[in-house]
Amino acid sequence: MTTSWDEAELAHLSEITGLASRLVTAENPYEVGLQLWGGAMSHPGKLAGDVQALWGSLTDWVERKPAEQDLARAEMVRAAYEWLALDLSARGTVDRYLDYWLHDACGYDR
Template identity: 50%
Template sequence: MSSLDDEVWPAYLERTRELAGQLLHADDPYDVGLQLMGDTIEVIITGEYEYAVSMYNLWGDLTDRMELKPAEGDLAKAEMVRAAREWLALDCRDSDAVKRYFDHWLHDILHHDRS
């Protein structure tokens, strides 16, 4: 990692935690989910970060559910809150824990292909 990477990634992780905290108290978590996606796109553009694409896919799927399946809106909101709560409970510096978090959400819950 370059010195830029040393600055960007910790700031991004802190931002994800800040947004996850906001989402827990938001009237509509959808907007905060979109903000998580937007902030993640900016990080992906600046370089390759191991879990940024997973973060983007997670929040993309959760917000898409609100858009594409409005009848499941309440369930989608509850899932967003659960994903945010679990992210906040996680030590983001523990790579194994982060991997387990994304494996669980992307594969077990959102049914992404493991390949």
């Protein structure tokens, strides 16, 4: 198992962190969530795929269940705050974050 990040992953981690910082103060977290989802498409690998799935799920929630959009936006903010609290140098920490959000929060099968 790889324990360190390559240059492309480090660049993506930085991009995610910048967007997460914007999302927590955004008037409309959904718009920044779309940027997190879309930005992941331009990166290769598992990290990008997981980030795309996570933010795709959260933004789809707003689109598919308009009555729950306030809750969905609150979960986006929670996901962003939790991302900002991570030690990004510890790949396992990021893996656990993504595992929780993808499987426990968003309901993807393991």
